Amino acid sequence: MLDATAALRPLVQVRDLKMYFPIYSGLLRRHTGDVKAVDGVSFDILPGETLGLVGESGCGKSTVGRALLRLYEITGGTVVVNGTDIASLDSEALRRARPQMQMVFQDPQASLNPRMSLADIIGEPLREHTDWDASRKLARVYELMDAVGLNRRFANRFPHEFSGGQRQRIGIARALALNPRFIVCDEPIAALDVSIQAQVVNLLEDLQDQFGLTYLFISHDLSMVRHIADRVAVMYLGRIAELSPRDALYARPLHPYAEALLSAVPEPDPTLARARQRIVLQGDVPSPANPPKGCNFCTRCPKVFDLCREVKPELAEVEPGRFVACHLFANTSVAGSTGASDATEQTQQGVPR
Amino acid sequence: MADGATPVLDVRGLKTVFRTRGGEVHAVNGVSFHLDPGELLGVVGESGSGKSVTMMSLIGLLPSPPADVRGGTVMLGGRDLLRIGADDLRDVRGAKVGFVFQDPMTSLNPVFTVGNQIMEPLIRHMGMTKQQAEVRAAELLSLVGIPDAKKRLKSYPHQFSGGMRQRVMIAIALACDPDVLIADEPTTALDVTIQAQILELVKDLRQKLGMAIVWITHDLGVIAGIADRVMVMYGGQVVEQAPVRELFSNPQHPYTRALLKTIPSLTGAREDRLQVIQGQPPILAGEPTACPFRARCAHVFDRCHAENPQRRALDGRPVGRGHDVACHWTAEARDA
Numbered sequence: 029m030l031d032a033t034a035a036l037r038p039l040v041q042v043r044d045l046k047m048y049f050p051i052y053s054g055l056l057r058r059h060t061g062d063v064k065a066v067d068g069v070s071f072d073i074l075p076g077e078t079l080g081l082v083g084e085s086g087c088g089k090s091t092v093g094r095a096l097l098r099l100y101e102i103t104g105g106t107v108v109v110n111g112t113d114i115a116s117l118d119s120e121a122l123r124r125a126r127p128q129m130q131m132v133f134q135d136p137q138a139s140l141n142p143r144m145s146l147a148d149i150i151g152e153p154l155r156e157h158t159d160w161d162a163s164r165k166l167a168r169v170y171e172l173m174d175a176v177g178l179n180r181r182f183a184n185r186f187p188h189e190f191s192g193g194q195r196q197r198i199g200i201a202r203a204l205a206l207n208p209r210f211i212v213c214d215e216p217i218a219a220l221d222v223s224i225q226a227q228v229v230n231l232l233e234d235l236q237d238q239f240g241l242t243y244l245f246i247s248h249d250l251s252m253v254r255h256i257a258d259r260v261a262v263m264y265l266g267r268i269a270e271l272s273p274r275d276a277l278y279a280r281p282l283h284p285y286a287e288a289l290l291s292a293v294p295e296p297d298p299t300l301a302r303a304r305q306r307i308v309l310q311g312d313v314p315s316p317a318n319p320p321k322g323c324n325f326c327t328r329c330p331k332v333f334d335l336c337r338e339v340k341p342e343l344a345e346v347e348p349g350r351f352v353a354c355h356l357f358a359n360t361s362v363a364g365s366t367g368a369s370d371a372t373e374q375t376q377q378g379v380p381r
Numbered sequence: 382m383a384d385g386a387t388p389v390l391d392v393r394g395l396k397t398v399f400r401t402r403g404g405e406v407h408a409v410n411g412v413s414f415h416l417d418p419g420e421l422l423g424v425v426g427e428s429g430s431g432k433s434v435t436m437m438s439l440i441g442l443l444p445s446p447p448a449d450v451r452g453g454t455v456m457l458g459g460r461d462l463l464r465i466g467a468d469d470l471r472d473v474r475g476a477k478v479g480f481v482f483q484d485p486m487t488s489l490n491p492v493f494t495v496g497n498q499i500m501e502p503l504i505r506h507m508g509m510t511k512q513q514a515e516v517r518a519a520e521l522l523s524l525v526g527i528p529d530a531k532k533r534l535k536s537y538p539h540q541f542s543g544g545m546r547q548r549v550m551i552a553i554a555l556a557c558d559p560d561v562l563i564a565d566e567p568t569t570a571l572d573v574t575i576q577a578q579i580l581e582l583v584k585d586l587r588q589k590l591g592m593a594i595v596w597i598t599h600d601l602g603v604i605a606g607i608a609d610r611v612m613v614m615y616g617g618q619v620v621e622q623a624p625v626r627e628l629f630s631n632p633q634h635p636y637t638r639a640l641l642k643t644i645p646s647l648t649g650a651r652e653d654r655l656q657v658i659q660g661q662p663p664i665l666a667g668e669p670t671a672c673p674f675r676a677r678c679a680h681v682f683d684r685c686h687a688e689n690p691q692r693r694a695l696d697g698r699p700v701g702r703g704h705d706v707a708c709h710w711t712a713e714a715r716d717a
């Protein structure tokens with residue numbers, strides 16, 4: 029797909045990203061703390077690559093995705109997309125950069141304007157960012173509807189007239205309208221039945237092959253992530269626990285949380301499903317407003333030891349191309365590696381496929 | 382469950398039509414199913430096949446117009462829910478039937494705290510005081526795996542992640558220990574570990590309270606793990622129904638077979654391209670007069686265009702109690 033010698037510069041570079049939501053309490057609404065939704069996350073995404081982002085509900089995946097597109101003012105760190113520091117853009121520059129970066133939202137209903145027809149919703153980015161005439165716009169809208177499997181006869185219907193899965197496809201068609209380079213897909217297929225999931229995933233892959241699109245693919249569906257992602261980042265409570273190439277991760281997850289996560293995937297076979305051994309995590313899920321002192325996973329980790337409760341492990345390269353934040357691997361670090369912060373090193377390992 | 386058990390919920394011939402400017406949409410076309418006490422019925426089917434509309438029709442959740450529930454009966458506790466007054470229906474909804482909506486953000490009220498929304502049914506239907514309701518609400522929230530539950534009661538829905546909102550919906554639905562829980566894609570936004578935790582919770586409630594459950598999902602892995610029976614929908618109709626093991630090992634309807642083939646696997650070889658079911662779903666513009674799957678079916682023949690197949694039993698048991706399928710091809714193939 030990509031020539032391994034070209035395109036070594038990451039399209040997206042995230043360094044020590046932090047996103048805190050302030051907590052106000054008491055009568056005077058004083059600032060009494062923060063929900064540390066994302067607390068020091070670093071990774072790269074290469075052009076044409078799909079990075080899968082998985083992890084427990086509430087661990088900060090959507091927040092990372094939104095911060096990348098500057099739908100939030102971030103608390104700390106840097107996000108560089110295509111050479112521009114996103115956080116530094118003024119509103120006009122941001123508007124011009126928008127067509128390049130799009131998002132498919134997790135909650136399809138909430139992100140669609142109920143008073144607009146389907147054709148208007150999908151055509152909205154075209155109205156805003158192109159000067160095409162009406163017939164050209166409509167042709168593009170039809171093309172997009174075909175691509176996501178929505179019948180053209182639905183063009184004048186309103187969002188509430190669609191099923192959950194149909195609404196999700198409207199959101200995908202809208203995100204694709206301007207041929208973006210980078211798309212954050214936040215649970216893009218969660219609401220779809222398997223056949224349409226497959227259709228949408230095939231579509232995303234076709235577009236990637238055709239236009240070299242780059243994806244951050246947020247999902248809790250680990251078998252679909254295995255299908256679509258080149259590399260996978262596993263998050264836990266605002267931090268990355270493991271970031272590894274797909275096949276390596278699925279064959280042998282290193283971080284204990286990644287291991288537990290993979291063992292919990294439901295098995296689509298009733299006989300096997302009832303016989304399967306899951307690693308059921310015990311212990312309390314800490315609150316992101318008050319994360320543990322040491323490793324964020326220490327309250328539930330089956331392999332916890334003293335150090336874990338004291339010191340937060342950093343993400344480090346423990347095998348070529350595999351980054352893990354866990355004290356169990358403290359002595360196996362690849363010599364000289366500084367983890368994800370060293371872009372060139374990572375890209376050598378991280379060339380997709 | 383024995384053939385003779387009295388179902389908690391018995392739905393017959395349900396029909397729902399939407400009247401829109403573009404004409405009628407026949408979303409549900411004669412759907413029948415029942416639910417025995419403590420049983421979990423899995424519902425799968427294509428997006429737009431009428432799963433949500435069926436369940437929302439049962440308990441009067443669709444605004445009319447545009448929705449028009451044209452026919453059928455829905456028996457629960459000796460009453461037909463399609464023929465009782467609005468007040469009675471509201472009580473049924475709060476206390477007898479819990480409902481988890483597919484779209485958590487739109488079904489939670491953005492201006493009230495999460496705590497308020499869990500406490501409301503407890504105060505209204507269970508006669509609790511505000512203090513009691515608050516304690517119970519915190520319990521429910523931690524039951525669905527939300528840390529720091531007591532503090533989190535004061536949060537607003539937008540301060541929760543997608544999966545957390547979904548769990549709030551589950552907590553609300555479970556608040557009044559309903560006889561029947563209808564869960565519409567209740568775990569789509571949940572990661573597998575929390576999903577596993579919710580599934581354990583549901584198993585527990587079935588055993589302890591005998592709660593009967595309808596679980597709509599496209600996740601066949603979840604179905605395989607928790608369902609007793611499975612109902613497959615296509616084009617507003619039930620096209621196949623069977624006990625869970627039977628359905629996975631011996632699927633009959635060409636749609637069911639195609640569906641089972643589309644699952645990507647976690648182990649084994651990784652396919653380059655995922656399987657899809659070719660073609661478009663039906664438009665549902667009128668009352669069905671032919672098989673809804675005919676345009677996409679590999680086995681289509683004359684009769685499929687001429688007549689909408691009825692569900693027929695494959696194992697001599699009454700339809701709905703054993704394995705049944707609505708397909709001319711399997712019928713002909715069997716007779717041949």
Ligand SMILES: Nc1ncnc2c1ncn2[C@@H]1O[C@H](COP(=O)(O)OP(=O)(O)OP(=O)(O)O)[C@@H](O)[C@H]1O
Binds near residue numbers: 428432
């Ligand atoms: N208010 C409405 N007006 C017109 N058509 C509607 C309306 N609500 C739903 N429909 C149509 O009814 C059909 C059934 O919708 P339903 O929401 O039950 O599908 P579903 O099986 O739940 O799908 P999904 O898996 O995508 O949630 C769809 O074709 C949908 O477009």
Ligand SMILES: Nc1ncnc2c1ncn2[C@@H]1O[C@H](COP(=O)(O)OP(=O)(O)OP(=O)(O)O)[C@@H](O)[C@H]1O
Binds near residue numbers: 543
């Ligand atoms: N606007 C906000 N105000 C306060 N807290 C917030 C806000 N948005 C998100 N959070 C909190 O940040 C944390 C991370 O939320 P996020 O939506 O990123 O999770 P997620 O990983 O996408 O989860 P899910 O898989 O459930 O969608 C959660 O604890 C959530 O409650």
Ligand SMILES: [Mg+2]
Binds near residue numbers: 089090134214
């Ligand atoms: Mg999310």
Ligand SMILES: [Mg+2]
Binds near residue numbers: 193432433434483565
């Ligand atoms: Mg639905």
